[in-house]
Amino acid sequence: MTDERITVTLRVNGERRSAEVEPRLLLSDLIRHELGLTGTHVGCEHGVCGCCTILLDGVTARSCLMLAAQADGAEIRTVEGLAGDRLHxxxxxxxxxxxxxxxxxxxxxxxxxxxxxxxxxxxxxxxxxxxxxxxxxxxxxxxxxxxxxxxxxxxxxxxxxx
Incomplete structure (x- = not known):
């Protein structure tokens, strides 16, 4: 076991965010547990159900199938970023x-x-x-x-x- 951690920096819902994470951390876990955006849900953890869907550089992606490190530098939109001051x-x-x-x-x-x-x-x-x-x-x-x-x-x- 190693205590190695890496820095992941993303633009999430228009805001630059960074976190120190284990290299094996899933993107869904980064979004929910490190960034506190709990609208991204985790259902099947196999990419089948779509509950963890986010927009990654404008394209839908299953966040439970990606490591957070793979998204380093990416633009991410979660359901929290869908609306502005009113509902989408x-x-x-x-x-x-x-x-x-x-x-x-x-x-x-x-x-x-x-x-x-x-x-x-x-x-x-x-x-x-x-x-x-x-x-x-x-x-x-x-x-x-x-x-x-x-x-x-x-x-x-x-x-x-x-």
Whole structure:
């Protein structure tokens, strides 16, 4: 056993953050336990459920599959950085359509879908397109229909007519 620690420096939700960590520390643990951003959840710890999804340099990433050291120098966005002084249109739509129940998986869905909407930039998605965008994340509570409605509502508000 060694007491070796390394310095990891990131830009998290627009703020420069550094931490001294063990080389084997997972990025999800750095975010939650060292930086105190508990919106990033850890579910399966195998990258399957999507609860730990973050944006890493603008791309969705499973933070439970990465070492913190691998993200050194990266730009990270967590669910805490999704909204400014008001809820993001996705957060508002999830709230209004009751697209969540326990909320454990919600941060991962919100970040995943935020990238989908930013990339597509349109308001007229089919159910199939929305379900495909949601398909990389798992929810044990809902039937996903509320999420489909929430994404549709957010897309209309962001890129079309509400």
């Amino acid at each position: 249109p996705l957060q508002q739509a999830f709230h209004e359509t009751h697209a969540l129940q326990c909320g454990f998986c919600t941060p991962g869905f919100l970040l995943t879908v935020s990238v989908f909407l930013e990339e597509e930039r349109r308001a007229d998605f089919t159910d199939e397109e929305i379900r495909e965008a949601l398909s990389g994340n798992l929810c044990r509570c809902t039937g996903y229909q509320g999420m489909v409605e929430a994404v549709r509502l957010a897309a209309r508000r962001m890129y079309g007519t509400a």
